[in-house]
Amino acid sequence: MTEDMAQNIISIEDQKNLQGGLKLTDIEDNKRNVSENEISVGQKLIEYLKSTNTTIILPQINFEENRILFPILKEIGEDPSNVSVLDKLAAPAVNILQKETYEVLPVCPEHPENLLTTTRICCSECNSINVKKLYLVEHKVCGFIADTEIFGQKNVTDIATCPKCEKNITNPKRELRSLGFWFLCSDCGEKFDNISNKLFCRKFNHDFDINSAEYLSVPYYSVNNSSSADVDTITLLTKLSKAIETFGFSTQKFVKVIGRSGVPHSVSIHGKKEDKQVSVFFRSSDKQLPDVDVNSIIAECADLPESFNILICIPSISSEAKAMARYTGTSIITGKEYDEVFSQLEKLVAEHINK
Numbered sequence: 001m002t003e004d005m006a007q008n009i010i011s012i013e014d015q016k017n018l019q020g021g022l023k024l025t026d027i028e029d030n031k032r033n034v035s036e037n038e039i040s041v042g043q044k045l046i047e048y049l050k051s052t053n054t055t056i057i058l059p060q061i062n063f064e065e066n067r068i069l070f071p072i073l074k075e076i077g078e079d080p081s082n083v084s085v086l087d088k089l090a091a092p093a094v095n096i097l098q099k100e101t102y103e104v105l106p107v108c109p110e111h112p113e114n115l116l117t118t119t120r121i122c123c124s125e126c127n128s129i130n131v132k133k134l135y136l137v138e139h140k141v142c143g144f145i146a147d148t149e150i151f152g153q154k155n156v157t158d159i160a161t162c163p164k165c166e167k168n169i170t171n172p173k174r175e176l177r178s179l180g181f182w183f184l185c186s187d188c189g190e191k192f193d194n195i196s197n198k199l200f201c202r203k204f205n206h207d208f209d210i211n212s213a214e215y216l217s218v219p220y221y222s223v224n225n226s227s228s229a230d231v232d233t234i235t236l237l238t239k240l241s242k243a244i245e246t247f248g249f250s251t252q253k254f255v256k257v258i259g260r261s262g263v264p265h266s267v268s269i270h271g272k273k274e275d276k277q278v279s280v281f282f283r284s285s286d287k288q289l290p291d292v293d294v295n296s297i298i299a300e301c302a303d304l305p306e307s308f309n310i311l312i313c314i315p316s317i318s319s320e321a322k323a324m325a326r327y328t329g330t331s332i333i334t335g336k337e338y339d340e341v342f343s344q345l346e347k348l349v350a351e352h353i354n355k
């Protein structure tokens with residue numbers, strides 16, 4: 001341990017005194033926290049993404065089976081429909097993934113489990129779907145005006161003769177003038193300018209109004225670059241929590257710990273042994289961590305006065321931030337090498353909380 005580090009260390013007893021020996025904080029129940037197994041899925045996932053040089057986890061919408069799948073989960077030996085594990089990894093306490101919207105599907109309000117709906121156009125008068133779109137054209141030379149069907153074709157560009165003057169039309173674009181379009185209902189005979197849209201529930205064969213549709217948001221996930229979500233970090237945190245466990249603590253990773261103020265704090269590792277608690281915060285960056293980031297964690301530590309708080313900063317923090325940490329009783333570990341960090345943490349736990 002360096003001299004510099006020794007100065008940063010305050011025992012848990014000192015911390016309690018510093019904060020006035022306040023009541024013990026509570027930890028949120030396990031259900032809301034991520035399990036060891038889910039962390040290992042996260043670890044495999046990040047490893048796989050790294051090996052394939054991707055950062056995005058895309059869904060596959062299976063309309064036949066009405067399932068939303070994440071094929072990447074299959075690649076790492078997990079159930080591809082296990083969306084909840086991805087949600088857990090995207091939870092603020094874990095923050096390995098970021099959840100975003102891939103697509104919003106309109107689904108039938110009566111059969112929302114059916115993902116496939118299609119759009120139907122229908123007559124605004126009688127709701128019939130026997131609606132045709134008609135294009136009105138004029139034969140420029142003779143002035144005859146009719147819809148394209150009377151000219152014997154569906155498309156303007158296919159018209160070859162004029163039914164009135166019977167002249168050949170060799171260049172429809174030049175010889176015909178387009179006058180617009182309208183819709184014709186074959187059932188009620190109504191002509192109208194605007195068609196109405198309905199959604200069609202394919203499986204149960206019925207229409208429903210677009211405004212009555214339910215909307216299903218299909219997510220995708222991306223690797224949270226701003227977090228410490230990499231294999232090395234997760235591996236390190238796993239090793240660190242094991243190390244803390246060897247001192248008789250039970251540990252949890254990526255948990256929310258409620259502070260004295262009632263505000264939950266995201267803690268990378270939380271250890272508990274009788275009335276002793278240790279909270280490890282972890283931040284990494286490719287350059288020195290900004291003071292503002294360090295200070296916000298120091299503030300969080302101050303809200304957890306019953307806990308021995310350790311902030312691991314990779315690679316370094318400023319001397320001002322160190323001074324702040326020292327003043328508030330937060331132990332700081334800095335370093336570039338993971339082994340270096342690991343041995344510092346072991347020493348801290350051994351010397352200051354395992355008394």
Ligand SMILES: [Zn+2]
Pocket residue numbers: 108109110111201204206
């Ligand atoms: Zn339906």
Ligand SMILES: [Zn+2]
Pocket residue numbers: 123124125126127128185186187188189190
């Ligand atoms: Zn009609």
Ligand SMILES: [Zn+2]
Pocket residue numbers: 139141142143144162163164165166167
């Ligand atoms: Zn003509």
